Amino acid sequence: MPQNYQHILALAFAIKEINENPQILPNLTLGFHIYDSYMTPRLTHRAALQHISPRNRFLPNYKCNIQDNVQAVLEDIHSDNSPLILDLLSIYKIPQLLYGPALVMTDNTQVPSFFNMVPNETHQYLGILQLLLHFNWRWIGLFTVIGANLEWFMQRMFPVFSQHGICFAFMYSQSNVEGNEYMTDYAKRFSGVYEKMMGSTANVILFKGQACSMIIFRGLINLIQMKYMMPKPKGKVWIVTAHVELKTYDVDWDVQIFHGMITVAIHSSELQGFQQFFKSRKPSSAEGDGFLKDFWSYTFRCAFPNSILSNRDQVKCTGNETLKDFSAFEMSMTGPSYSIYNAIYAVAYALHEMYSLKVRAKMQGERKKFQNQQPWQLHHFLRHVSFNNSAGDHISFDHNRELIAGLDVINWVTFPNQSFVRVKVGKTHPQALSEQALQIDEESMVWQPRFNQVRPLSLCSENCNPGYRMRKREGAPFCCYDCTQCPEGTVSGYQDMPDCSQCSAGHFPNKNKNYCIPKMIRFLSYQEPLGAGFLLLAMTLSLITVLVLGIFIKHHSTPIVKANNRHLTYILLNSLLLCFLCALLFIGKPEKVMCLLRQAAFGIIFSIAVSSVLAKTITVIVAFTATKPGSQMRKWVGERLSVSIVLSCSCIQVVICIIWLVNSPPFPDVDMHSMMEEVVLECNDASPAMFYCVLGYTGLLAIVSFMVAFFARRLPDSFNEAKFITFSMLIFCTVWLSFFPAYLSIKGKYVVAVEIFSILASSAGLLGCIFFPKCYIIVFRSELNKREQLIRRNQ
Structure with a gap:
């Protein structure tokens, strides 16, 4: 040589x-x-x-x-x-x-x-590892002509390469060649190995050997190409260790397949x-x-x-x-x-x-x-x-008597006349795997013509773009994977992410799931159509209630108003008015006072309204029972019974609300998780059990009122409201039974909207079913609002 x-x-x-x-x-x-x-x-x-x-x-x-x-x-x-x-x-x-x-x-x-x-060798392989990581070559092959070196590599370096994300498409080892052995079976075995190497999807091959290894390797390639008429192999990036290099000798063996070869070589200076x-x-x-x-x-x-x-x-x-x-x-x-x-x-x-x-x-x-x-x-x-x-x-020398020196990165450029030249394109620092261990001039490097002078890729799988995560292929090396889109609510902001991550609080994934967007702050406000609509509806129903109350006060001496205890009628109308106005506490940005008042006010006012309906029904039953000869119910006829019913039933709800407000009062809160793209400002009820107790008690009163009214529905129509109360309680119970599944299934500001709708709908049902027929007679059929007419109809 x-x-x-x-x-x-x-x-x-x-x-x-x-x-x-x-x-x-x-x-x-x-x-x-x-x-x-x-x-x-x-x-x-x-x-x-x-x-x-x-x-x-x-x-x-x-x-x-x-x-x-x-x-x-x-x-x-x-x-x-x-x-x-x-x-x-x-x-x-x-x-x-x-x-x-x-x-x-x-x-x-x-x-x-x-x-x-x-x-x-350890430092050499660590230098090669730095090179692989720099070029992002994760899918490589290994070929060595000395079996012992492959065994050492598997024990010492394979775990290090694997820890840094490098995996191997193949690992072949050929024993050394003595004499003319390669002329027979050796050449045949090698041709199979060489064909597999050249056909592999790995574009980078790590070649380990000694000074004579490249000579033997080139000779074997020349032999099998002539003997087995193998086609010209596609280009690969060869990375060889320090002592393997191209050498000139008087044999016309092709060196073009090693064009662009990289050597992590012993450092030298002129x-x-x-x-x-x-x-x-x-x-x-x-x-x-x-x-x-x-x-x-x-x-x-x-x-x-x-x-x-x-x-x-x-x-x-x-x-x-x-x-x-x-x-x-x-x-x-x-x-x-x-x-x-x-x-x-x-x-x-x-x-x-x-x-x-x-x-x-x-x-x-x-x-x-x-x-x-x-x-x-x-x-x-x-x-x-x-x-x-x-x-x-x-x-x-260091403590192991090894020279303290880095390595040079050599790029080999070959020419059609079988000559070649080595170009120093970088170096590695003695501190292997440090952040600045590798310095390389990538612009000066040449590659195989197959790669069109563009940095080659050597990956088992395509890079997973942001918004996707890697899913390992069953039975394949760890760097072979498929790309699957991130699950709903997660993102991946970089290439080749092993898993997707949740956005931080107050952010949500964009459409492509590759970065997080700040969430919009939402609450049911008066400025948006839904909030404005509820405001308009609540105010309209409140005005109608005031109008009905005015009609009843104006005609307070007429038989139809005096019938069924006009004081209870006034209590009921006022409580319905407060129910409509109570809905406004649920609209707007949640504040501390608002959160404390709205559920308690809703529960107490509704209890008064339903208690008034119950009292009116019981009053009718007692009045008709007292007219029977020898009845003991006469002593209960009067306002004391109705007032007692309203006060007792309402006080129980007041006690429940006081316990709630003292032990675990509602407070303003921020819901980060219910809505994907929104941060919802809400009132946290603090104790769901107490909230359901308030609703449950109101529902109990409504059911009792419905049952009592249902049994009293056959009393003479001219003297009681049992039929109207029955229909109103039916509507009331239907609305609130529908409230629960809707309340539990929706999220965000629509939870508040459902409760507002239930308040307005149930209150409107009471107002319409009980008072619309009476107002119709008072305003449009005043001739029927006379004692003679009522007595005649009753007879």
């Missing part, structure tokens, strides 16, 4: 700067050895043993000269082989600085000699002088660089004489080619190269601090002791190293 040559140059560049800097390790020279494990356990173990062997000899555990004093080991090791290195080098307590994929472990105290130059150091490399001036010729041959498509990579068809390399103007190869600093550079400086500063400490102590033979320094003594100084590199970034 030609990009890997940058890692070697970063190492050489850092060593060169340190050795040329008189402020760091004066009079000492740093050197290095490079080993390639080829990602195989055997060569990995061989390379680890070579670290504890003499130079150019394989004799583990022997040190033959002071020049081979290994102070630290930089590692980029395949995770399957990492235990081989850790176990072996930990025996010698050699500091190990990892610039490759971080190991999966609870904390680094398990390996005291281990220092991590890159954020661990180092001062590194680009000049890189571009100035030439085979003729790079003595000791055994990698340059291979890199040169690949970059310029030429061959050096006697090179094992030479091809007869290739042109010969002259060595005069220059990298200065060569744009086909990406030369910007990568994360692994930057980590290598920082690791070298961390070791150098730690050695310098350890050496300075010995100098200050003025120990005898400090130079010799320093050259024979044991690696384990360097750990303390590495843990506390802190410096700013040439790019201005601060380098230090």
Whole structure:
């Protein structure tokens, strides 16, 4: 991989700067050895043993000269082989600085000699989580080529993703590929998985692997597309972890499917002088660089004489080619190269601090002791190293010996000629999941052509608009749901609300149920048609009552007025007048005095009216009974009986009302809940039981009056009102029996309207049935209002 040559140059560049800097390790020279494990356990173990062997000899555990004093080991090791290195080098307590994929472990105290130059997997996934939340990608897929990583992800990160509303359309894991296994059954199995991934409704796929994973993945895609003639897949947004990246190699494999890929990568910055150091490399001036010729041959498509990579068809390399103007190869600093550079400086500063400490102590033979320094003594100084590199970034380790650093967000742009370029579009702060952890320039990002350069959506379900709530689909992941409108009386003001909420007191939902509107304040007022109508009706009936009373007073000496106790008639007419006027107490804004008076006044006045009707009926019965020879009822004839009936029956109602007003008096109240769009000002009766007692007692008097009048209806018509009282009580009872269901079923100001209507209707029934026939005779048939006529009719 030609990009890997940058890692070697970063190492050489850092060593060169340190050795040329008189402020760091004066009079000492740093050197290095490079080993390639080829990602195989055997060569990995061989390379680890070579670290504890003499130079150019394989004799583990022997040190033959002071020049081979290994102070630290930089590692980029395949995770399957990492235990081989850790176990072996930990025996010698050699500091190990990892610039490759971080190991999966609870904390680094398990390996005291281990220092991590890159954020661990947890931080990487938390950075990816921030990215998903920023773009609102809630429905994603996961693919990894290492089964162990998927298991770790399920245990450690899956709950975190789920808590933040991310769910997975699929989670596939493929074992690593060895040799040509992918040519047979592996390719067939992979084709099924790949087809499902590409056909999924999830537009975002999280890819987890190592440096070689992308190479294998691209090779498998190329193979199955040729072997199984699979159609070109629709575009997806690939999000890959820090160590997975596109690399250039001499194979014509399509990279267009990864256009717009996003990497949460190791942070890197451009180092001062590194680009000049890189571009100035030439085979003729790079003595000791055994990698340059291979890199040169690949970059310029030429061959050096006697090179094992030479091809007869290739042109010969002259060595005069220059990298200065060569744009086909990406030369910007990568994360692994930057980590290598920082690791070298961390070791150098730690050695310098350890050496300075010995100098200050003025120990005898400090130079010799320093050259024979044991690696384990360097750990303390590495843990506390802190410096700013040439790019201005601060380098230090946390308590777990992990580098305190954020991550870069890289957007990959590919081209039809299979080249590509990485564009840094953002970064994540080391404090994962904080409010400002992610900074991203979304305008600079590119997406797959399928998305028409618009931010892709990746949701299992459409967003539920305000006014709707999410309803989970049975048997589907939690982020798959249907949208249902909020129930009556509730709202949802944002997208994707799990439930709807009630409006605050004094507000109600608008038509679309996406925000709350202040309720209108309502009460039965004189300004509205209903209140004005009741006022007009009450005043009209009051005037009619006054007119009837005037007629009876004017003709008080006539037989029809004198019959049936004219004093009771006056009491009844006055009580009916007060009943009509009492209805006005129910109209208008409820006030304290109004609320105290209206139900009590209504109950007492109606009791007087009904008691008067009852007294009139009983008086007729007593009068006719007393005319029989030897009757004992004569002593009851007179006004004492009628007055006693009215007073006794009315006093009981007065006592009930006094008890009500003393114990739990009515008061002005605000009804927030009865009406959806209105706040109703009302009088709270405080004690519904007492209210029904008042109505019940009045109803009892009416029923008794009706029964008495019904039995007296056959008495001579000329001398009693029994028939008229019977009809009036029938109307009275019918009105108030109808009042109860209406009163209990309606809400708001119409409750008051029903009571006003019942008061006016029942009072008008009494007035009309009892007094209309008499007024007709008095006014229009005065010839009948004579004693002779009454006696003749009675005979």
